[in-house]
Amino acid sequence: xxxxxxxxxxxxxxxxxxxxxxxxxxxxxxxxxxxDIATSMNPKVSYEARERLEKLYGLDKPIPVQYFNxxxxxxxxDFGRSYIDDRPVSEKIAERIPITLLINILxxxxxxxxxxxxxxxxxxxxxxxxxxxxxxFAFIGFSIPEFWLALLLMSLFSITLGWLPISGIKSFDFxxxxxxxxxxxxxxxxxxxxxISAFGSLAGISRYxxxxxxxxxxxxxxxxxxxxxxxxxxxxxxxxLKNALLPVITILGLSVPGLIGxxxxxxxxxxxxxMGRLFYESVMARDYPTIMxxxxxxxxxxLLGNLLADIAYSYADPRIRVTEEE
Amino acid sequence: MKNKITIISLTFIVIILxxxxxxxxxxxxxxxxxxxxxxxAGPSQTHIFGTDTLGRDIFSRIVYGSxxxxxxxxxxxxxxxxIGIFFGxxxxxxxxxxxxxxxxxxDIMLCFPAFFLILAxxxxxxxxxxxxxxxxxxxxxxxxxxxxxxEILTLKERDxxxxxxxxxxxxxxxxxxxxxxxxxxxxxxSATLGIGGAILTESALSFxxxxxxxxxxxxxxxxxxxxxxxxxxxxxxxxxxxxxxxTVLAYNxxxxxxxxMLEPGLKE
Numbered sequence: 001x002x003x004x005x006x007x008x009x010x011x012x013x014x015x016x017x018x019x020x021x022x023x024x025x026x027x028x029x030x031x032x033x034x035x036d037i038a039t040s041m042n043p044k045v046s047y048e049a050r051e052r053l054e055k056l057y058g059l060d061k062p063i064p065v066q067y068f069n070x071x072x073x074x075x076x077x078d079f080g081r082s083y084i085d086d087r088p089v090s091e092k093i094a095e096r097i098p099i100t101l102l103i104n105i106l107x108x109x110x111x112x113x114x115x116x117x118x119x120x121x122x123x124x125x126x127x128x129x130x131x132x133x134x135x136x137f138a139f140i141g142f143s144i145p146e147f148w149l150a151l152l153l154m155s156l157f158s159i160t161l162g163w164l165p166i167s168g169i170k171s172f173d174f175x176x177x178x179x180x181x182x183x184x185x186x187x188x189x190x191x192x193x194x195x196i197s198a199f200g201s202l203a204g205i206s207r208y209x210x211x212x213x214x215x216x217x218x219x220x221x222x223x224x225x226x227x228x229x230x231x232x233x234x235x236x237x238x239x240x241l242k243n244a245l246l247p248v249i250t251i252l253g254l255s256v257p258g259l260i261g262x263x264x265x266x267x268x269x270x271x272x273x274x275m276g277r278l279f280y281e282s283v284m285a286r287d288y289p290t291i292m293x294x295x296x297x298x299x300x301x302x303l304l305g306n307l308l309a310d311i312a313y314s315y316a317d318p319r320i321r322v323t324e325e326e
Numbered sequence: 327m328k329n330k331i332t333i334i335s336l337t338f339i340v341i342i343l344x345x346x347x348x349x350x351x352x353x354x355x356x357x358x359x360x361x362x363x364x365x366x367a368g369p370s371q372t373h374i375f376g377t378d379t380l381g382r383d384i385f386s387r388i389v390y391g392s393x394x395x396x397x398x399x400x401x402x403x404x405x406x407x408x409i410g411i412f413f414g415x416x417x418x419x420x421x422x423x424x425x426x427x428x429x430x431x432x433d434i435m436l437c438f439p440a441f442f443l444i445l446a447x448x449x450x451x452x453x454x455x456x457x458x459x460x461x462x463x464x465x466x467x468x469x470x471x472x473x474x475x476x477e478i479l480t481l482k483e484r485d486x487x488x489x490x491x492x493x494x495x496x497x498x499x500x501x502x503x504x505x506x507x508x509x510x511x512x513x514x515x516s517a518t519l520g521i522g523g524a525i526l527t528e529s530a531l532s533f534x535x536x537x538x539x540x541x542x543x544x545x546x547x548x549x550x551x552x553x554x555x556x557x558x559x560x561x562x563x564x565x566x567x568x569x570x571x572x573t574v575l576a577y578n579x580x581x582x583x584x585x586x587m588l589e590p591g592l593k594e
Contacts, residue, residue: 018434023443030450143575145526147533148549148567151556159557254436261441265530279442280534283449291446298439306437 001314008310012303019299020074020292024067027291057083057288070292079296080289084282089293093275097297099169100267100274103190104259107198108252115202116248119209123217123244124236134206141203146262150196150269157192165189167271193266200262201255208251212244219243246317253309257302332583335576342573346392353386358541366559376561378551384561388569391543395525395573398459398544402524403517405463410470411513415501417471418478418509429475432468440465444527445536453536462524469516477509511588518581522574529570545570 054060058069073080079089122131158166165171169189177185216222217240225239226232263276271277275294282290345352355373361381369376375384417428444461451457481487482505490500525545531537532546533553540547545566552562 014430015434015437018431019437022434022438023446026443026447027450030447139575139578140571143522143526143571143578145529145533145549145567145570145574147530148563148570151549151553151563152567155556155560155563257437257439258441260439264441264445265534268534279445283446283536286450295439295442295446298442299437302437302439 004314005311008307012307016296016299016303020071020296021067023295023299024070024292025063027288028063028066074296079293082282082290083287084285084290089289092278092290093293093297096273096275096278099272100260100263100276103193103197103266103272103274104263106190106194107201107259110194110198111202111205111252111255114198115205116209116245118202118206119248120213120236120241120244122206123210123213124232126214131210134210138203138207141200142207144200146196146200147265147269149199150192150266153192153196154269164191167269169272189270193270193272197259197262197266201258204255205248205251209244209248212247213240216240216244242316246313249309249312249316253306256305257298260298260301328583328586331579335579335583338572338576339580342392342396342569342576345389346396349389349393353383353389355383355386357386357390357543358382366555366562368559369561375565376559378548378559378562379555384548384565387543387548388545388566391545391548391566392569392573394455394538394542394544395528395546395570398455398462398528398538399521399525399577401459402462402466402528403520405460406467406520407470407513407517409463409467411474411506411510413467414471414474415478415506415509418475419482419497419501419505421479425475428471432471435465435468438465441527441530444531445534448531449536453531453539455538455542458528458531458537462527466520466523469520470513473512473516474506474509477512478505481505481508515581515585515588518577518584522577522581525570525574525577 051060058066061069070080077090079093081087082089082092118134122134125131154166157164165188167189169186171177171185171189174182174185222235222240225235230239260276263274264280265276266272267274267276268280275297278290279294281287282294359382361377361383364373364377364381366379367373367377367381373383373385375388377383378387413428413432417425444465447461448457478501487500487504490504495503528537528544529546529549532544533550535550537546538544540551548566549563549570552559552566555562
């Protein structure tokens with residue numbers, strides 16, 4: 001198992017470099033420079049001052065050299081300083097990332113806890129009303145613009161009914177609340193963002209789970225299990241589920257980038273001060289170091305998700321471990 | 327039952343296409359005509375979907391917006407399909423090291439939080455319709471590449487390919503004339519699905535204010551206008567959203583219908 005893990009980890013390193021390389025070039029090849037906003041558009045700034053500023057940021061060097069310098073600094077976990085407020089990028093990301101991670105992890109748990117049983121049940125009870133309504137639900141989940149759903153639910157629960165707070169993650173009187181009330185307050189703020197970011201993937205996962213399950217149910221070993229006289233619940237949950245889970249695990253790993261990408265939208269709708277919001281602000285201000293920092297962290301999280309999926313996969317199916325180790 | 331759903335979806339798709347093609351005839355108002363006497367007017371006989379903060383007719387804006395949203399969907403997917411077919415067929419046909427490198431590249435692209443990259447590129451390059459199409463296309467070809475590759479991997483072992491080779495056909499001829507036409511079936515399924523996805527991405531970008539720029543209406547930026555008046559004028563948010571939902575749903579259901587048609591074995 002350890003050897004398998006090590007092999008997987010090493011395989012991820014080139015992917016990480018590839019992602020940062022592409023991001024770096026795409027962003028830096030764009031016409032114009034981030035210093036333009038402060039220099040060309042300002043008549044008081046002399047040509048020399050502009051050159052000095054570009055030199056300070058290292059923007060005067062060829063892009064491959066810039067990338068190499070960036071990489072050298074990242075190796076010691078230094079993402080540089082933000083162009084906006086000159087604070088270290090790592091510090092800016094560190095204070096914004098916990099809330100984004102919290103929302104995404106909660107969403108992931110929700111997806112697993114609801115999506116998988118939903119898929120299994122609709123596969124086991126194929127053709128029933130229940131199955132058909134989960135299918136309809138899945139298709140709507142695939143097709144709905146999530147930000148639109150967010151707006152509608154926000155206007156229903158926060159404006160019309162007044163049950164939930166409109167936006168942010170804390171109430172104004174947060175500091176005066178007790179520990180229990182504080183947790184409750186944050187939870188009330190997070191209900192909508194978590195549920196909505198889970199919604200789209202939830203539909204997808206339940207659909208994949210159903211397809212995988214339907215495929216497994218027709219296998220010979222399931223017939224054998226039934227012929228042995230096992231209870232139906234045991235056949236479904238013990239024999240079929242374990243095998244049907246395999247493809248779903250991979251899909252789960254692949255859904256991480258979508259969740260991270262979605263955080264930009266949710267955080268701006270619900271005014272949550274997370275990494276997505278920070279990314280949006282940095283993009284608007286062409287704050288290259290912060291953009292690169294967040295893209296790298298996003299890539300790292302995605303790879304981590306894939307790695308976890310691989311581990312889960314090899315745990316569920318020992319054949320993979322064995323063949324890969326050879 | 328399934329056929330009925332596919333036909334309904336197809337009908338809806340055709341209706342939206344007619345909206346886009348004949349927008350000037352179907353829309354009863356100029357989509358950018360400002361009417362200060364009818365600011366935020368609710369749905370009525372003159373304005374069936376109401377008006378926005380400038381008194382512009384929402385229905386006309388949605389009709390004109392379908393031009394933008396649909397062309398972004400079609401062209402972005404067209405770009406993705408072309409790139410996907412190109413890389414996929416080369417990887418599948420030549421195999422070996424070429425395949426390894428190309429598929430590694432596909433893995434890298436799949437690990438991108440694509441929406442972050444799209445956002446960064448468009449904000450830096452300035453949000454024009456052309457940039458949006460190109461960037462969505464450039465970040466969504468990987469599925470097609472994988473499909474084509476796996477099809478070609480099996481197709482290239484067929485006798486007719488060997489026959490073509492014996493007759494002196496070049497690699498390019500074999501790939502373009504013999505392999506791609508036979509491998510293209512599943513691509514239609516994924517392309518149809520992709521149109522829905524591209525429409526959703528465009529609307530999300532426009533919603534963040536870095537998609538299609540006003541005054542040009544797209545479904546996403548009509549929705550964005552509605553954000554600020556959510557509690558006051560529901561029609562600004564509800565109608566464009568429903569159009570996005572139903573259009574994307576129609577493409578997704580059509581894709582499901584196509585899959586059943588192409589792979590009858592999967593039918594339950």
